[in-house]
Each structure stands twice: as structure tokens, then as C-alpha cells.
Amino acid sequence: MLLHEDRLFPVEERALKVARALYAQIKNLPIISPHGHTQAAWFAQNLPFPDPATLFVQPDHYVFRMLYSQGVSMDDLGIGKATIDDPRKVWRIFASHYYLFRGTPSRIWLDYAFQELFGLDERLSEKTADHYYDTIDAKLRTPEFLPRALFERFNLEVLTTTDAPTDSLEAIKSVRNSGWKGRIVPAFRPDSVVDPDFPGFAANISKLGEQTGEDTSTWSGYLLALRKSRARFKELGCTSTDHGHPTAQTADLSTSDASALFSNVFSGNGDAAQRELFRAQMLTEMAKMSLEDGLVMQIHPGSLRNHNRLVLEKYGRDMGADIPGQTDYVHALKPLLDRLGNEKDLTIILFMLDESTISRELAPLAGHYPCLRLGPPWWFHDSPEGMMRFRQLATETAGFYNTVGFNDDTRAFLSIPARHDVARRIDCAYLANLVAQHRLDEDEAFEVAHELTYGLVKKAYRL
């Protein structure tokens, strides 16, 4: 067996028993996935996933970044290719390097999929590579492994994708019109039209203008176009926006200053400070619109994206080379909070890659401002130790009720149940330790476990 039923629970017997009991109550709750990067087209088309390598290796930068760090060539893994020429060869490379994932969450997620979905129970290695490949490949051709069937098997209540304002959302519409009951909703991710450093920034804004019929060469037309675009998303079930900025900087400029700044960056004349200021102002603009239209706002700051120059040039964006840096929230968010921080009807979910901010800035902010909530550990920290540290660092100041449940945030569809399972187990482990140390009563722990798994995420994301 690849998986032990007590995995990730506390080792000590008394706490272990509590963890088991808590987990038994919540393990079968539906999955709410309010933030991720799967493709709605999979469910619109409902075609079989092509092969094991294309499913497990190619889209998962957690996987190929580790292989690359140890000298495996990205070309040999088919990264950046539309289709993999020899997927079995890629799979064998992956299998023979599977030991590299010891101690990592990828190992736990993969083993979960291998055992729970494909019935494999011997460890993946060079020796078992072909057996794995053949088993997975055969199952992928069966109706039970079509995207919609898996969606249902995973007990997904909602699945949220991430989409640019200029996206047609055809796949989302197609799912809605198909008669299939799976609930797939978009999230409004406007980086391409609010971040002057995004490739094609001005062209993206012009395209947004065409789509919405607004003159996006003016500040007021641009804002109106964004409002219309948000409304279009909302009509398709969208309840949230997402903002992936290099910092958490916000600003609250006068209309005339903001308008002049827009003209400057739209025409490509803004320097680095002005481009940063524009992003900062746009967070506040987005928050103002959220207060109007009710979309929940997510801020994902602190990543230096596409850090590896050669990988960016050769393979493009989002290839596992995003590296976090020091992040400030306390000063950066003040302009936005001075304006909107006390609004009870606004929800802003803050994410972090700099764990030193959890107890220092984020929990104190979320434990005070009515509009703030803390997102779950993200990217490098959605791991057993990372999630445990998050609870240990956040709970004493922000409590449980200023957090919002789990995000799988994944491009790897098959990892969704595994990732939620890890999160549920770690939350139960954390609660079990509190109970075993007599810091929380057991009846309360049951209530909190349910909230962390299901209640808080639905409430926070208005799903």
C-alpha cells in the first residue's frame, strides 16, 4: 500500500485518536475548490486525458521543477511542447527520479492519485515505471476517467477556474449550456489589464475596450470597461477576483492623479515606480468595485515571477521559476485600508509566500479589520509542515473564523482530492493537538473541523 490510513496524524496515541475521530466526520464532505487553474475546456469537451506523462508531468511545475533542479532536461520531459512525442519515455524519466520527491507534498499527492484512482499499490520507481504507465494509460481510456466522471467522483461541489477579463469564457458557457450539472465558475483575474509589466498590457486594454464597447484609452472608460467585464463574469457564476501582484502595495490617488497615471502607463511611458503605483491604485479600484458588485477579492502578492531568464525565454511563463521574496503588508495595504478597511460588506482575502508575515502582520491585520480574511498557505507552503505552521502562526491572533478554508490552486486536476485530503488531515491534526493539550474541547473541535473544511470557504467566497 502507498497510503497509510493514519498518515499526517499526530504520532502520540491520545492525540491520534482525536484526529481519527475528527477526520472521520469530515473526510466525505463535498470539495469546494474556490481557486485553481484547471481548464473549463476539459469539462466542456469531456475528452479523455491523453496519457500519463501529459497528465502528471507536463502540467505540474511542482514535479518538473524538482527534476530540473537535479539536472533533468526540461526538453526531455516534453515541457513547452504542445504534445509529447514519446510520453512513455518521459514517464520513465519521472519514475526513475521519483525518489527525489521523498519528504515533499508532491509525493503525497501523487501516491494518493496512484492508489485511490488507479489502484496502484507498489511504489513508483524505474522498475515499476511501465506497469504504472500501462495501468494509468488503460484507465484513462475508460468512461470512468473522463473529466466529468472524475469531477463527480471527486465529489466537487464547485470548481473555480482563473480567467483573464478578455477571455471569451466560451468553455464555461458551454458547460453551463450542456445540461451537465457540474458547477464550474470563473474567477476574474485582471493582471493582464491592470499590470503595466504584463506582456501586451496596452493591447490587452484595447481588446477589453472592443469587447465592452468602452473607450479604454481614458481612465473613466477603462474603469467602466472593467466594471462591465466583472458583470459579465458574475453572470456566469463568478464570485471572486484575483490579483497576482509582485507586492501588496496599494494607493489611493485622487481621480485626476489616477487619470494622469493611467495615461502615462497606457502609453508605455511609465517608469518602474509609476508602474508599481498604477498596480497599487488598481488594487484600491478593484476593492471599490468589489464593494459595489460583491465579488470577493483575492490578493496573491510577493512572488518574483519567471525568475529564470533562460527558462522564461525558452519555455514561457509559469514554468516553476517563481521565487518568493520579502513581503510587506502593514505599510503596503494602509492606503486601501484607510479608505475601505472598515467595510463589513467587503471581503479581501490575503495570501502570503513570506511566512514571517503570518504572525507579524497578517494575523494582526485580519484579527482587526472587518474586511480582511487570511487565505490558506499558498504555492510552496500548501504542504503538511507549511499548513501546520500556518495554523500555529495565525490562529492565536486571528482565530479560525478569519480564515477561509483550503484552496488547491492547482493545474493538475487529478491532484484535487489528494490536496484537499492533506489539508483536511492537517487541520484535524492541529485540532487534535489542541484537544490533547486541553486548549479546545472536543465538541468544539468537531464544529471547527467542519467549518475549516466546508463552512468557512462557502461563506468567504459567497459560494
Add this chain to the structure above:
Amino acid sequence: MLLHEDRLFPVEERALKVARALYAQIKNLPIISPHGHTQAAWFAQNLPFPDPATLFVQPDHYVFRMLYSQGVSMDDLGIGKATIDDPRKVWRIFASHYYLFRGTPSRIWLDYAFQELFGLDERLSEKTADHYYDTIDAKLRTPEFLPRALFERFNLEVLTTTDAPTDSLEAIKSVRNSGWKGRIVPAFRPDSVVDPDFPGFAANISKLGEQTGEDTSTWSGYLLALRKSRARFKELGCTSTDHGHPTAQTADLSTSDASALFSNVFSGNGDAAQRELFRAQMLTEMAKMSLEDGLVMQIHPGSLRNHNRLVLEKYGRDMGADIPGQTDYVHALKPLLDRLGNEKDLTIILFMLDESTISRELAPLAGHYPCLRLGPPWWFHDSPEGMMRFRQLATETAGFYNTVGFNDDTRAFLSIPARHDVARRIDCAYLANLVAQHRLDEDEAFEVAHELTYGLVKKAYRL
């Protein structure tokens, strides 16, 4: 029962037994409270506390910041009002939101007071709100719950308040002259006359001049007035000063530069950099005076105070909206340490809100400089996890003997025994783990437990 006798101890049996044994030896030691924000007037007047809401909700920003973060209005809680109109209504709001405190230290402190002082043993909730209110309210009218009686019941050996140089200290004097044996001493907190950003800075300095009969419009007169003011505090039992600066920046200017800087900030002409430089210089001046008069110096840096603009404007300072930020000590303290760092007769106690500094800067500094000691975890970190992290991050480099015991730092008088009890339990838990891992012998752990509870605080604060 609200409290388990083994709460906060290690779960594993062998370590648990050691923790119990250590705790049994120190749990009844007198409480030394060398730093806090209770009111000497309570003990001077010895009047009953008015009602449960005024006692537990209104003064405790740990409590109302959490309620506020979840949408409860501060007006509905009576925050900022001299007297609460309907304290039972406030209490009911608090009770019905008591679940928000799950996993927080406030929950532990409150349950301790409810059970140990008021004999309550059913959990506070909407359902038990009135029973709580009536029980507490009735007891508060009995002689056993008058401030002096509680002081004695709490086994307080010393209680330190925090006072501005311009404070009359009448309440302290009144206690001393009353014949009552309770030892209440002031701490000298000169922020109002050394921080140019403090409201009324120049007026405060002029008032200091009147009080001391010195010309505080000159640098030399100002310093002389501060010396006299410190002497006045010292005569009333004061052994320490306290400095709540936004950063830990220090400076060591020439007399002429310092004098010119003083003129500039006193006249209100200093820019932000000059105001910061003045605070920096004043830390060094205070350290020089401490070397002369023996007052122990406490530095509490790193908090962006009154972060919420609206709350500051409507409710005033210290309303739970202080948010920590990144703090540098290694560069900031160098000017002061270059001048005075090797003085054995000087004691400077450093506090932190940025936990990343504990192992990186503070333990290395305190583990080297003779004048430095580490204060206990402060504000958001005086919690079970926060205190445990502090020991884990500080001890290996600074040892136990460069730390100074516990500060309750509270405005909530009734939480004092609860807070010290949590600190004692966590120290015993930490020591028990060391013993169980054979990193410390049990006889040594007993000695250290006594030092952490009683010996080191008396020595460090010269009490």
C-alpha cells in the same frame, strides 16, 4: 470544568510527568509583574469594579479587536465611552461571539478567570450569558473582589504600572501612604516627551519644564528635566523605563548636533527623518541616564501604532489596531551599543514583535553584549505557541540566563494570574521536552523553572 489540570503540557506521557513535577514546584510562587498597564488608582481608591462588561470587554483590546474583525460594531460594545449604558447587552454580544476565541490565548485567560475567580464551570455562550453576568456581577460587589483583596489573592509581590514623566503619580503615592502593604511601582515611559510624533510633544515638554523647574526649551535643560523626572519616579520605587518606538533605531550624535536637532523638532520643524533621528538619539540619552541612575531600560519597538485611521479618529489611541512590521535590530542598535554595549552595570531589555528577529538578531545580540537581555514574547506573541517559539528560537544562542521572566503587559487586571499561569506552564512544557529528550537533567530543569518564574525577573528588573 473549563480548565484541565494538564492544560498546555506536552501530550506524551513521559514528558507530561516531568512537566507536572516542574509546575508543582513553581505554580505557587509569588507573581512579579514588572511591566503592565493596570491603574494604580484602582488600588488607591479600592472601589468595586463596576460590572462584567466594563471589567472584561471594554479595557481588553485582545477581546474587542476579534469581535470587531468579525463585524461586531465597537459602538455596540461600548468602546470609547466613559461608562457603558447597558453592560448586560454588551455582555450578551460578547457571550454569543465567544466561539471566535477558540484557539486563542484570550480564551485561556478568560476561562481561567471565570473558573478560578468566579467559580463558573459551564462554557460561556449565548445560552449561559446571563448566568455569567449575574454571577460575576454579584461577586464584584463583595469585599473579596475589591482591587486590594484581589491583589493579595493573586499573590502579587510587585505590580508595575506605566506612567508618563508628566504624570502626577498621585495614585502611586496614595497607595504608599495608605498603610496597605501592596507594592505598586511606576515605570518611566517618556514617549510623550521624547517622540516628536506624539500628540502634544512640545506642550508635553513645556509641562515637564514647569514640573521640574528647568528650561526645557534648551537641550541641556531638557536633559536635566528628564533626569529630575526619573529621580522623582525612582523615589516612588520605580526601577525601570520603557520606550515604545516605531523602530529600534539609535544614534550617537555630538552634543552640538543633538542640541540643534532638539531645537528643530521642539519647534515643530523636523521632517520625518529628523523626528526619527531624535527618537534614536533619545534612546542613547536614556541609556546613558540608566547607567547613571540604575533604571533598567526596556525597548518595545516595531509596532505601527493606530494603523486604522477611522478607529483612531473615532475612538483614539490603543484600540487594538497596532500592527507590527519588519524590525531591524542589528544595524539600528549599533550606535547605542558602540557607546554603551559593553557596560556590565547597564541593563537594556529588548522586546520584539517580529519573530524572525529572535534567532537571527536578538539571541545573537543578547548572547554577546553584557548590557542586553531579551524580554518575553509581547502583544500578539504572549500566547502558548508564541512563548514556545520564543524559547525554541532564543535559548540555543542566548541561553536562559539572558532572558528576564514573564511580563503580563495587561490592562485587564483579572487576567494577571491567568497570564502568568500560562507562561509558567509553557516554560515547564519546554523544559520537560528538554528533559525528555535528554538535553537537560531534571535537577537543572527545576532550577531553571524557578529562575524563569521568579529569580531572573527580580534580578533583571532590580526588584
Add this chain to the structure above:
Amino acid sequence: MLLHEDRLFPVEERALKVARALYAQIKNLPIISPHGHTQAAWFAQNLPFPDPATLFVQPDHYVFRMLYSQGVSMDDLGIGKATIDDPRKVWRIFASHYYLFRGTPSRIWLDYAFQELFGLDERLSEKTADHYYDTIDAKLRTPEFLPRALFERFNLEVLTTTDAPTDSLEAIKSVRNSGWKGRIVPAFRPDSVVDPDFPGFAANISKLGEQTGEDTSTWSGYLLALRKSRARFKELGCTSTDHGHPTAQTADLSTSDASALFSNVFSGNGDAAQRELFRAQMLTEMAKMSLEDGLVMQIHPGSLRNHNRLVLEKYGRDMGADIPGQTDYVHALKPLLDRLGNEKDLTIILFMLDESTISRELAPLAGHYPCLRLGPPWWFHDSPEGMMRFRQLATETAGFYNTVGFNDDTRAFLSIPARHDVARRIDCAYLANLVAQHRLDEDEAFEVAHELTYGLVKKAYRL
């Protein structure tokens, strides 16, 4: 007994058993010491160590910094003196303050040496001071305690020293020519000729020119001299370089810019920014040379060296007053990584003193770039808690295979086996917890334990 056989292992029985089993397999593996500060001359001359104080107190800044922090005078400890006048007196001071080391790694290392090497089993204290002194002093005069005998008894497979480019390396040569089989190799530490802030920078460069016969007053001659110097080290078994810079800043200037910068700093005209830029450029130059000659590159950034002005003036460098500060890697390393980051044949080992960078920057960097590996916890963090935190913070993102085993990094020869023993125990404890939580299978844990102790260090350092 001073040492328990289960020290540092998990307390819980199930994990404890796994830890014991893992440790039993690796405890007797040879010691590879790829980075340290022992003196090759000890082994060249093979003379007895003079006395207990000169052996245990004088060279160990972990020891005397703690004593100094608690008011013991450095003069009384013989610090900074060529020979200690009254070593027994120094020893007695040390013994009577031994309780200060409770909870520190020094205590564990010292107790190990006392018991395992000198057969002492009663705790060091004022009372046992003379017994300790006499016992140790007597043994030091026996052949079994000569440096070479201890080297063999410690089962050292390789011992690496740290040497300046201008060092004659006579002691290393003498060992090689002596016929004795002990393998002692130098590491190339060019701070004195690449850091313009190093005392005697220009003179050191001129001396390098004389040694190598190159005109080091020109940029090209200077680089050539460094290449020749590296080759000289390599001939004597050197496999690595080491760089102790205040920051991790790198640069990638054009040849003409670099040449002009060199002229400027060599002539003593560079300002602080230029001196920093020169260090930054030299890291990239060293990395380019490493790609050519195969020397593994170590970067030790983030320490503000010789922080205590008075101690520096009176006692010199490296007297325990190095204090870490905030360190940035993600921006600082980008110029070097943009140029060389994807080179599989280059190995750069990154060290950290700012633990907040481990999960935020270092593990993400090392888990992606083929040239990067993570060095073990260093200076203040090579302790039980520090090493455990390192594994918890690094493994989930970088895995085990992007780490490089343990460095003892010590000036205290007798602490080498103790330090490696602590590292082995903590790695086994970490692995045992993974096994007990079913995050790793036991057969894999055995494999990993061997790699962490022996395999990865030999591979990373090419030893």
C-alpha cells in the same frame, strides 16, 4: 553519565524506535568535514594540545561569547593572548559558569567531548572544576591525544581547512609529504583579495601578484592571478571555494565596467556602493572560474561581522560578535543566476543565517536551479532546534537531494565528532517523525539517512 543514548531523539515511543534503528545504521560512518576552521599546522607538527583552557575556552567563541554576555571579562578568560598565563584559573571561571550553557548546543558538544574522550561522567561545575582540569590535562600529554591520533580516532575521512589565497599552505604540504595518511585539504577563501572592506585589501592583492607572477594591478592580471591561485589550491586537494560576504549580492558587469570598477576599488577610491558592487561582481567571476576548474562554490552571506566596536579594537576579528541581519537572495542572486544558473556542471552551495529565507527563498531557488544546493544550518543555527527547523522548512520544497550533508564549521577540533553526532541524531529524529507519520517508508528513511550523513556531502563537495 553526561550523555543518554537516546538524546535528541523523538520522545514518543513509536518514533523513538525508528530513530534508534536509523541511527544505529549510520552512527559509525566516517566523518566527512568539508568546511571548517581547524589548523593544518596541528597535524603537520602533531604536538600535544597545551591545556584544557587553551583547548576548550580560548578558541571557541560559542563558549566565551556566552560568558562575556553574562559579565565575565574576556581578559580573565585569556582571550586575545598568545598563551594563557594561568589556564587553571580560566578553567575555574568557565566551570563555575557552566550552568549558563543549559539548553545550548555548546553544552551538548562539550559534554560529548568530556565523556567520550576524557571519560568524565560528573557534570562540570565549580566543584568538579579541578577534577576536570587534572583529568583532561593528563590525557592531553598522552600519545592517544596527539592531533593525528585524535584525527584517526574520530574516523575522519577528510578534513577541510579554510585558507586565504596568499597563504603558503606549508602545513597542508607538510602533512601530505609526511607519509601520514590523514586527508587534510584546503578551501579557497578569497575574501581578503575580493572584498575591498577587508583590512589590507590592496596590499593583499599586490602580494597575490608577487606570488603568482601576475600584474594584479590590472583587471585581467588580477583574474589570472586568482585562476593560478585556485590551481595551486587544487593541486593540494582543494575541491571548494568559500565566500563570506555581508550580502548575497551578485552582479554581471561588462568587462570594461568591471575593469574600471576594479581600478577604482584597488586604488582605494570606491565608495560603499562600489565596494559592494565589486564584491557582487567577484561572486560571478568566482562562479565562472568554478565552472572552468570544477571547484564547488560556497556562499556564506548575511553576517554583520565584528559588530562590537570595542571588542574588535581590543581583541581583533572573529571574537563572537558577528551578528546576522536580514538577507535577500531572490534579487541578489539573479545576476549570477541569469548568467550561470542553468549550468549543471556548476555547484553553488548557499548558506543562511536568516532562517526566514529558508522556506521563502532558498528552498524555492534550490528546488529549481540546477547549479544550486542548500548548505546546512550555520553558526547560530547548527543546533538541535535549528537543524530540525531547517529540515522542516527546506525539505517540502527542495527535497533532501538538494542539500549537502553537515558542516561542523568549527575552530574547536575536539568538538568535531560531537557536532557530527548531533547532526546525525537530528536527521534521524526528523526522518523518524516522517516515518511515524507515514510520510516516508522505513526502507527509504534508511537510504536517506545514509545520504544525509555520507553520500550527499561527498557528491556535493566532489570529495
